[in-house]
Amino acid sequence: MPDTTGTTGKAQGKEEQPRRRQARGERRIAQLLEAAAAVFCTSGYTAASTNAIAREAGVSPGTLYQFFPNKEAIAIELSDRLLHEMRETYSEALAPIAPGTPVEEAVAAAVDRFTAFNRRHPVLFALMHSPEIPGRMAQDHDALHAAMLVRIEELLSSLLAPGTPPAAVARTAHMVLGFYKAGLELVLAHEGAEQEAYVQELKDALTRYLDPLVTSCGQPAHS
Amino acid sequence: MPDTTGTTGKAQGKEEQPRRRQARGERRIAQLLEAAAAVFCTSGYTAASTNAIAREAGVSPGTLYQFFPNKEAIAIELSDRLLHEMRETYSEALAPIAPGTPVEEAVAAAVDRFTAFNRRHPVLFALMHSPEIPGRMAQDHDALHAAMLVRIEELLSSLLAPGTPPAAVARTAHMVLGFYKAGLELVLAHEGAEQEAYVQELKDALTRYLDPLVTSCGQPAHS
Amino acid sequence: MPDTTGTTGKAQGKEEQPRRRQARGERRIAQLLEAAAAVFCTSGYTAASTNAIAREAGVSPGTLYQFFPNKEAIAIELSDRLLHEMRETYSEALAPIAPGTPVEEAVAAAVDRFTAFNRRHPVLFALMHSPEIPGRMAQDHDALHAAMLVRIEELLSSLLAPGTPPAAVARTAHMVLGFYKAGLELVLAHEGAEQEAYVQELKDALTRYLDPLVTSCGQPAHS
Amino acid sequence: MPDTTGTTGKAQGKEEQPRRRQARGERRIAQLLEAAAAVFCTSGYTAASTNAIAREAGVSPGTLYQFFPNKEAIAIELSDRLLHEMRETYSEALAPIAPGTPVEEAVAAAVDRFTAFNRRHPVLFALMHSPEIPGRMAQDHDALHAAMLVRIEELLSSLLAPGTPPAAVARTAHMVLGFYKAGLELVLAHEGAEQEAYVQELKDALTRYLDPLVTSCGQPAHS
DNA sequence: GATGAATGAGGATTCATTCAT
DNA sequence: TATGAATGAATCCTCATTCAT
Incomplete structure (x- = not known):
């Protein structure tokens, strides 16, 4: 019978070790993650080898x-870690969006931030598209995915009409995330003016999609 | 190149015989493609092994x-083959859409047909998402992708405002395809009523996205 | 494909099974051997696949x-077959060499004929160098090899000093064959004037090698 | 990367310790090369499988x-490695040949050394005959081949008549190498007295081939 | 006799992971 | 802790040969 009581102490006797070790370990880990990010970016998750x-x-x-x-x-x-950083980025940068901003503006701000983040962390894209199916990877992928969903739901909850049932919110969030990913792929696949055009297209699409769902007492995004 | 037709160098006086052999091969090919479809579906292209x-x-x-x-x-x-069938399906089923159908209707019809096709051929989905990076697969994959783009551009050209520049049409087609894929993923990931809801959501999203781009002399999709 | 048989009518009645069969069979065999020769030439024996x-x-x-x-x-x-043809070629073309020809001349004639034959049948070279080791191939290879040895021994027996013990003759034949192969490789590896130079070099080498072994009552090859 | 050799207290007094890691690898490499040599010898390069x-x-x-x-x-x-060893062997053993040694002696010494080396390293023979065609192997194989050619050219340059044009020297070197290989094949194929006889035959052949090419101011090898 | 499909062991090579040092 | 050697199953693919038609 496995002991599930969780009483297995966490190394009672030695207090000092963990710190030191973690310090060096942290560096190594960061180093490895950075390397992994690079390799994932260039080869994709599946093709990336641990040896590489x-x-x-x-x-x-x-x-x-x-x-x-x-x-x-x-x-x-x-x-x-990406998630963590994303959360941080948002807690300090997303807040101002909340109030009664018109949809168009909110979407534009969100898209700009997300794409900025994606550009700063190209891995994100690789990780989002990783799980060709490997099944187990699901959790990981889902972590990222789910986190983004949560972000989006948060955003939506302050935008959508008050009465919107949670299921519909969730659905909309899924759609928005899907669209965002799709748009992002196109954005990243282009450069310069064309990239800009795609960014705008994405904003427009999301705005139009969300606009009718927004509380009618507010201001429609497009005048 | 699995083109095994007409390789019979002789072609003497007989008509029937030469086919027999090829019939078996043809069957094998179909069998193998079916098997491949199944494996691609469950494992994805990259993870699918030829032995499997x-x-x-x-x-x-x-x-x-x-x-x-x-x-x-x-x-x-x-x-x-998928492409071929898709083309056939369309030539007989998509034609009626063309005239002056309102966007909403056109989109609904297109989405219904596409999703029906995707449901009948789940591989399509796997193939669309195949190329994690493998590079070379690009051409092939692109064949599918490009074909769908062409379909969509065709549809759009009869919907969008006449003056729309080709570049914009292309961009819109890319967006629509991306959105469709994203929506499809969600549709296929659900069942029953929820699936229906996603189908509707997808239609709405596409309709709203396209509506403003449509010639104003027509009828807006939403009244 | 040059049809060299030509005499076989095509669609007669079938009375004489055995003949007919062999006739067709022979053609097929010739066809296959020709193909094999081509493939052996370009890929070598080991790398040549039966399918190819x-x-x-x-x-x-x-x-x-x-x-x-x-x-x-x-x-x-x-x-x-090569052997057979070689034998034929020699019985009609080698005879004149025999008498009391000076070594130099005899060697020159032999080398010229052999190289001519090798140029006409490039496979010979491929076959001579085939058996990377495959062991069993030994017999085959040996057949060719042994036959050439016999040819050479025949030539030598009329050249070498009468008292030369058989073992020495055999040894000399082996050496001559080895040298010839080595020289041939170089000859075939070059073209034009350089090729000519190698042919001459080969002749010289063989002549010098054999000259002292020749009956002293005769004429030394080099004056 | 900082010192990764792990100079921690472990390996103070010993000489072998610090190498340990690499030593193991080095040993494996030697082991593998030895195994490869054995397999190449029995199966030839092409037929040798990495698994074997x-x-x-x-x-x-x-x-x-x-x-x-x-x-x-x-x-x-x-x-x-073979080349390296050959070079070493030569720098200490071949030097004395140079001066004004008669051809016969020089050839005898060279053949004795080469055959001794070949007997000690039977792979050499297998490697020399490797490339049935594989093409790419060419460079490698050529390395060995070319190195031997260089050796031979060196030897020849001190033997041949001073005025001999480089092209002729090269040609002669090619011939000598070809003859040597051919002779070696026969030498290795026999044993005891017969083997000795072949060695002598090879020496004689090379001597006679080279003698006339040697500077006339010297002494002809055979008086 | 001819065809082309079928076989399946084997070959080179990779890679996630473990082990000895 | 870090290292790099070691593993071996798995991958894609080939080929001599046999079989059903």
């Missing part, structure tokens, strides 16, 4: 496995 | 390679 | 195996 | 590929 990641990080494969139990864990941790 | 496909088809790996030079060729042939 | 040979011959693999039990048998038959 | 080599070395296929990117690389490294 280790090599990119300048360490041996053994070292990599000292910090991550398997390839998936790397992607998960990467996603988590 | 052969096994699924109940033949030896060698047999598979008698008909297809490599994995990619399977996907290509599969795409081609 | 069949394809080159314009027949199906099955047909190939109707005439030859395996790949080796093809090489063997090819060697045999 | 790994098996012969008592390791898994993966291990082989940790040290060599592909089969060719094994042959190349093997050739290189």
Whole structure:
């Protein structure tokens, strides 16, 4: 019978070690994640080999496995950190959007921020499109996906008509996320003016999609 | 190149015989493509192994390679057949849309047909999302992608305002395809009423996106 | 494909099974051997695939195996035919050499004939160098090799000093054959004037090698 | 990357310790090359499978590929090491030949040394005859071949008549190498007295071939 | 006899992961 | 902790050969 009581102490005797270790470990981990990000970007998750990641990080494969139990864990941790940063970015930058901003403006602001973030972290894109199906990767992917959904739902909840049932909100959030990803793919696939055009197109599409769902007492986005 | 037709160098006086052999091969090819479709569906293109496909088809790996030079060729042939069927389906079913149908109706009809087709051929979805990066697959995959783009552009050209510049049409087509894929993913991920709801959501989104782009002399989709 | 038989009518009644069959069979065999020769030349024996040979011959693999039990048998038959032709060529063309020709002349004549033959049948070279080791191929290869040895021993027996022990003759024949092959490789590897130079070099080398072994009562090859 | 050799207290007094990691690898490489040599000898380069080599070395296929990117690389490294050893052997053993040694003596010494080397390293023979056609192997193979040519040209340059044009020297070197290979094949194919006889025959042949090309101011090898 | 489909063991190579040091 | 060697199953693909028609 496995002990599930959780009483297994966390290394009672030694208080000091963890810190030191973690310090160095943190560096290694960051190093590895950075490498992983690079490799995921250029090869995609599936095609990325752990050996390649280790090599990119300048360490041996053994070292990599000292910090991550398997390839998936790397992607998960990467996603988590990205998520964390995204959350931070938003808590400080998204707040101002909330009030009674017109949809168009809110969407534009959100799209701008998201795309900015995606441009700063190209891996995000790779991770979003990773799970060709590998099944288990689901959790990871879902973490990222779910987190973004939550973000979006938050945004929507302040935009959509008050009476909107949660299911509809969720549905809309899914749609918005899907559209955003699709649009992002196009945005990233182009450059210069064409890229700009796609950004605008994406904003327009989302705005038009959301506009009718917004509380009617407000201001329609388009006059 | 699985084109095995007409390779009979002789072509003497007989008409029937030469086919027999090819019939078996033709059947095998169909069988293999079916198997490939199944495997692609459950594992995705990248993760699908040729041996797995052969096994699924109940033949030896060698047999598979008698008909297809490599994995990619399977996907290509599969795409081609799908494309072909899609074209057929459209030539007989899409025509009526053209005239002066209101956007809403046109979109609804198109989405219904596409989703029906996708439901009948789940591989389509797998193939559309195949190329995690593999690069070369690009052409093939693009064949499918490009074909759909063409379909969409055709539809759009009869819907969009006459003066719309080609670049804008192309952009819109890309957006529509991206949105469609995104929506389809959600549609296929749900069932029953929820699925229906997503279908509707997708139609709404596309309609709203396209409506303002449509010639104003017509009737706006929403009254 | 030059049809060299030409005499066989095409669609007669079928009275004489055995003849007919062999007639057609012979043609097929010749066809296959020709194809094999081509493929062996371009790919070498080991790398040549039976399927490639069949394809080159314009027949199906099955047909190939109707005439030859395996790949080796093809090489063997090819060697045999080459041998046969070589024998014929020599019986009519080598005879005049025999008498009391000075070594230099004899060698020159022999080299010229052999190289001519090799140029007319490039496979010979491929077959001579075939058996990377495959062991069993030994017999075949040896057939060709042994036959050439016999030829050479015949030539030598009329050149070498009468008292030369058989073992020495055999040894010399082996050496001569080895040198000839080595020289041929160089000859075939070059063109134009350089090729000529190598031919001359080969002649010189063989002449010098054999000269001291020749009966002293005769005339030294170099004056 | 900072010092990764792990100079921590472990390896103070010993000389071997610090190498340990690399030593193991070095040993594996040697082991693998040895195994490869054995397999190449018995099967020839083309027929030798990497799995067979790994098996012969008592390791898994993966291990082989940790040290060599592909089969060719094994042959190349093997050739290189052989070459290296050959060079060493020569720098200490071939030097004395140079002065004004008569051809006969020089050839005898060279043949003795080469054959001794070949007997000690039977692979050399296998590698020399490797490239049935594989094309790419050319470079590698050529490395060995070219190196031997260079050796021979060096020897020849001090033997041949001073005025001999470079092209002729090169041609002669090619011939000598070809003859040597051919002779070696016969030498290695026999044993005991017969082998000795072939060695002598080879020496004689080369001597006679080269003698007339040697500077006339010297002494002809045979008086 | 001819065809072309079928076989399946085998080949080179990769890669996530573990192990000894 | 870091290293790099080791693993071995799995991948794509080939080919001599056989079989059903």
